[in-house]
Amino acid sequence: MKKLFLSLVALTAATMSFAQSSMMATLSHEGTITTFYGAQALKEAHTAADDGDVITLSSGSFNSVDITKGITIRGAGMWLNPDTQQEPTVIMGNFTINIPDETTNRLTIEGIYNNNTISYQGNLKNATFIKDRFATITKSNDTSEMNNATFIHCKIMTKLLLRGESTASLVNCLIWEPSDYEGDATSFEFANCVLYKNFWSSIHRSSFRNCVLLTSQIDYELYSSNTAYNCISNGNQFPKWPNGTNTGGIAIESIFKNFKGGNPQDDSNFELADEIKNTYKGLDGTEVGMYGGNMPFDITPTNPQITKCNVAAKSTADGKLSVDITVNGAE
DSSP states (O other): OEEEESSHHHHHHHHOOOOOSSOEEEEEETTEEEEEESTTHHHHHHHHOOTTOEEEEOSEEEEOOOBOSOOEEEOSOSSOOTTTOOOOEEEESOEEEOOOTTOOSOOEEESOBOOSEEEEOSEEESOEEESOEEEEEEESSTTOEEESEEEESOEEEEEEEOOTTOEEEEESOEEEOEEOOTTSOOEEEEESOEEEOSOGGGOOSOEEESOEEEOSOTTOOOOTTSEEESOEESSOOOTTOTTSOOBOOOOHHHHBSSOOSSSOOTTOOOOBOHHHHHHOBOTTSSBSSTTOTTSOOOOSOSSOEEEEEEEOSSOOTTSOOOEEEEEEOOO
């Protein structure tokens, strides 16, 4: 472990990660940067962190840790970026999120890939997930709740389960099997999402705007406790809404350029076919689905990433050192 004080070099290490031979986690705490290395770096950084601190992870695979603090975790991305060749940050294994009620700092996780189960426990409040790829997010037990959670540009590939009085807003996301319990007071708010559910009749009290709803059971309607505007589907989910803005019964093979059904793959991009894109518009006049609205889906993390860093072997005769750095980040 190395301790560095806040300087240009430390600030670069804390806010910009790039592929390197050694995996690295930097912990920013009250102006001091602490650096950890190797597969245990995330666990070690979390142990040392206080509420409100920021952990920045390089590309690479890190062992998981149960998250018990209101911190920010920033990775290098959820998937190999084809434009920059930036490799992802992978958190390996199941983990639980259990932050004490008295914690006032929110949890933020951005730019990570996890292919296991994430369980929330207790009352997780105001958590934000940005540009992450998850497999399953579920409750730890029957008293677990996730209130006012926000998901932006995320992919959830297996299940997102709400329980109790949980609420979640999802913007420009891909969600496979969003689920709730009819007897609970849970609610989803979906905007410009691509969603799959086997039985849409088993989701309640939720809103859908500018979404693409997919199903293998085409004749199961959405309950009337939901609202839907400017959505399309390959099924017949919409007869309860007289507003006339939703369209069902479109063959799934016709909706997307490349996805033709089945389980999604990590590189499935769910871009709309040109005819669908030009025909069906959201409330704001842009296309429905993940690439519409004012925040089209993009895997590039919001925190800047150094994608090229070349430093000359020696300085010039007048003492100047040539440095060529390329930084990439989402707008």
